[in-house]
Amino acid sequence: MAANETTTLAALVGDNEKQIVPEWLELQKRTGVLQTGRITEAELTSQSTEFLHLLRNGLANGGVEISNTAYTPARDFLSNLSRSRALQGFSPTETATFVFSLKQPLFNWLNRDKSVTPADAAKIIWAVTILLDGLGLLTFDTFQKSREEVILRQQREITELSTPVVKLWQGVLALPVIGTLDSERTQVVMENLLQHIVDESAEIAIIDITGVPTVDTLTAQHLLKTVSAARLMGADCIISGIRPQIAQTIVHLGVDLNVVSKATLADAFAVALRRTNRAVVKLKTAKTYNGQPKAPAEGGE
Amino acid sequence: MDRIPILKLGDALLVTIQVDMHDRLATALEEDLTTKIVDFGAKGVLIDISALEIVDSFIGRMLDNIAAVSRILDADTVVVGMRPAVAITLVELGLSLSGVKTALNVERGMALIKSRLEEFDADDED
Numbered sequence: 001m002a003a004n005e006t007t008t009l010a011a012l013v014g015d016n017e018k019q020i021v022p023e024w025l026e027l028q029k030r031t032g033v034l035q036t037g038r039i040t041e042a043e044l045t046s047q048s049t050e051f052l053h054l055l056r057n058g059l060a061n062g063g064v065e066i067s068n069t070a071y072t073p074a075r076d077f078l079s080n081l082s083r084s085r086a087l088q089g090f091s092p093t094e095t096a097t098f099v100f101s102l103k104q105p106l107f108n109w110l111n112r113d114k115s116v117t118p119a120d121a122a123k124i125i126w127a128v129t130i131l132l133d134g135l136g137l138l139t140f141d142t143f144q145k146s147r148e149e150v151i152l153r154q155q156r157e158i159t160e161l162s163t164p165v166v167k168l169w170q171g172v173l174a175l176p177v178i179g180t181l182d183s184e185r186t187q188v189v190m191e192n193l194l195q196h197i198v199d200e201s202a203e204i205a206i207i208d209i210t211g212v213p214t215v216d217t218l219t220a221q222h223l224l225k226t227v228s229a230a231r232l233m234g235a236d237c238i239i240s241g242i243r244p245q246i247a248q249t250i251v252h253l254g255v256d257l258n259v260v261s262k263a264t265l266a267d268a269f270a271v272a273l274r275r276t277n278r279a280v281v282k283l284k285t286a287k288t289y290n291g292q293p294k295a296p297a298e299g300g301e
Numbered sequence: 302m303d304r305i306p307i308l309k310l311g312d313a314l315l316v317t318i319q320v321d322m323h324d325r326l327a328t329a330l331e332e333d334l335t336t337k338i339v340d341f342g343a344k345g346v347l348i349d350i351s352a353l354e355i356v357d358s359f360i361g362r363m364l365d366n367i368a369a370v371s372r373i374l375d376a377d378t379v380v381v382g383m384r385p386a387v388a389i390t391l392v393e394l395g396l397s398l399s400g401v402k403t404a405l406n407v408e409r410g411m412a413l414i415k416s417r418l419e420e421f422d423a424d425d426e427d
Contacts, residue, residue, distance in 0.1 A: 187389075194385030201405050228397040229388040234381060234404035 005127040010059035023105035031097050038088050064127045066134040079142045086146035099136045163189045165196040171203045172272045178211030186222035197235045204272040208265045210241030220255040240268035305330045313345035319352045327363040338374045345414035351382030361396035368401040381410035
């Protein structure tokens with residue numbers, strides 16, 4: 001039954017391919033897809049022609065189920081199209097219109113065909129609706145997935161970008177954390193820091209959380225984990241840059257940080273220097289850049 | 302059965318774990334080490350795990366146990382050379398080895414033990 005309807009349709013599409021395409025294109029253009037400048041008319045024409053051709057092949061053998069293998073080329077083509085459109089920045093409507101606007105020309109040609117009885121026509125229309133709706137949903141799925149992939153990739157890039165480990169001095173590392181610390185990010189940060197501790201054989205690591213907007217129990221726990229891991233490797237951790245609100249939050253949450261913490265990175269660095277038996281001292285004689293002592297007449301002191 | 306060698310270095314014992322630990326080996330090491338600490342009157346135990354790539358909760362607990370036993374026998378335990386992956390695993394397992402001292406490499410671990418031994422000498426002189 002269903003196979004008959006689709007074969008009739010396949011014949012109809014095959015006979016009138018040349019006329020259906022322009023009608024379809026006209027409908028697509030009405031949505032303003034060409035005005036965005038993301039696609040040229042020639043591209044749109046070739047895409048439409050190719051898809052209609054693949055769809056006709058599917059219709060000839062595949063019935064109304066789009067999961068049928070006969071539709072595989074058409075499905076693949078549509079997936080690729082949706083993916084590339086998602087990446088090009090098409091709106092969901094513009095992308096879905098590609099398939100849904102095909103209905104009208106198909107129905108029009110069905111009406112013009114006098115050999116089809118009204119009862120058969122109704123059946124065919126139902127078959128076409130099921131098919132094109134299925135394909136439309138597929139378009140949406142792919143579109144959504146491609147968008148999510150883009151977001152995921154960006155997330156990964158942000159994670160990598162924003163966790164540099166800085167060497168402040170021989171044996172002293174700093175880790176300025178910017179943004180919220182979630183589990184996944186903490187993992188990257190932790191691995192990064194520990195690897196640098198090994199590479200630089202650092203004794204002290206300063207974790208600066210000036211750029212962390214909020215600290216909840218989970219973030220605090222992640223911080224503590226990092227500190228514990230660093231301690232297991234034989235390096236001490238200092239946490240710096242805790243802002244007043246965050247300090248209050250930590251106390252209100254009842255989290256026991258139990259690590260050395262300093263208000264600013266500078267304070268933490270001073271502690272680190274003291275622990276490694278170093279000190280920053282002010283030079284007694286002011287010197288000019290070429291190393292010559294300043295003449296007393298010029299010197300302000 | 303193979304055993305992990307325990308070397309005497311002055312007043313300290315040096316254990317270098319070069320093979321992957323299995324549970325029997327770990328138990329044997331714990332026993333051997335306890336005996337040696339008593340025999341030599343060691344004041345420090347240095348465990349180098351820089352070659353240890355895989356660690357489980359049993360090994361983690363063993364390290365904790367060794368540290369606890371050593372403390373009772375008046376010896377300090379220093380674990381040195383832990384790899385980042387191992388450190389992360391132990392933390393995730395909830396074993397922060399709070400009773401164990403740590404150092405980045407054997408050299409620094411030895412310095413840590415020596416500084417403690419010097420304290421002892423100073424006490425003896427008093």
